[in-house]
Amino acid sequence: MARPQNLQRKPQLLAGILDYLQDKNLAGLSFRSLAEGLGISSYMLVYHFGSREQLVAEIVAQVQSGLAAPPRDQMLHLAPEGFREQMLRLWSRSMTVRGRQLQRLGFEAAMQDPGGAFGTHSADLYGAWQDVATGWLQANGVAPETAEVEGRLFAAGVHGLLYEHVLTGDTEQTTAGFRLLLDRYLSKAASSPTLEP
Structure with a gap:
């Protein structure tokens, strides 16, 4: 049985991602580079965001x-x-x-x-x-x-x-x-x- 998704985790991840991107650009963003920068597994990003496009869409929504x-x-x-x-x-x-x-x-x-x-x-x-x-x-x-x-x-x-x-x-x-x-x-x-x- 799958673990229930932690609803607090996704907003925390987004906040960490925005902090990480302070001196970086979106063009070179990948799950792998982001996971390495945040010290987490890329699986966690896939689990919460699904795809790179969805991740970028959520980053843009936060920015806007x-x-x-x-x-x-x-x-x-x-x-x-x-x-x-x-x-x-x-x-x-x-x-x-x-x-x-x-x-x-x-x-x-x-x-x-x-x-x-x-x-x-x-x-x-x-x-x-x-x-x-x-x-x-x-x-x-x-x-x-x-x-x-x-x-x-x-x-x-x-x-x-x-x-x-x-x-x-x-x-x-x-x-x-x-x-x-x-x-x-x-x-x-x-x-x-x-x-x-």
Whole structure:
């Protein structure tokens, strides 16, 4: 009779795998190299993940959960200062050393398979950021056409700055760029005519 799967073990393994990958890439990842790096048997990885593709999919899901857009419903009701504070909190979380490495892995996975599942996950992640940015502007009186363009620019700016951080590691300058982007974005709502109650 097979032993029941330890439900705690898989999340522990994923956390260890993400730590192990901090200075490595996904292209060279195999069950054998990963098992050697973690000091476990490759059988354990096969048991918990099945295949390399499933393992990479779960790594990407973990990475992207840390880069997810804030919940749209929560953001739409925030005043500009509350929106700003929430965005700065999210940004600060992504500017850690671990956040930078997770972003690098996410970009790498999307580039390895741009038309496949990983690329689709990245497109969904980007779309969620755009949706929040567009929706918040509309909720604050910005015309839909303008909100759509400004939401796209904001989402593209956020992702571009995250990529810059991966490339340069310059947290101070990247954060300065994000603050400027955020202030310009918020000014669109401030300059919009107020909606009638």
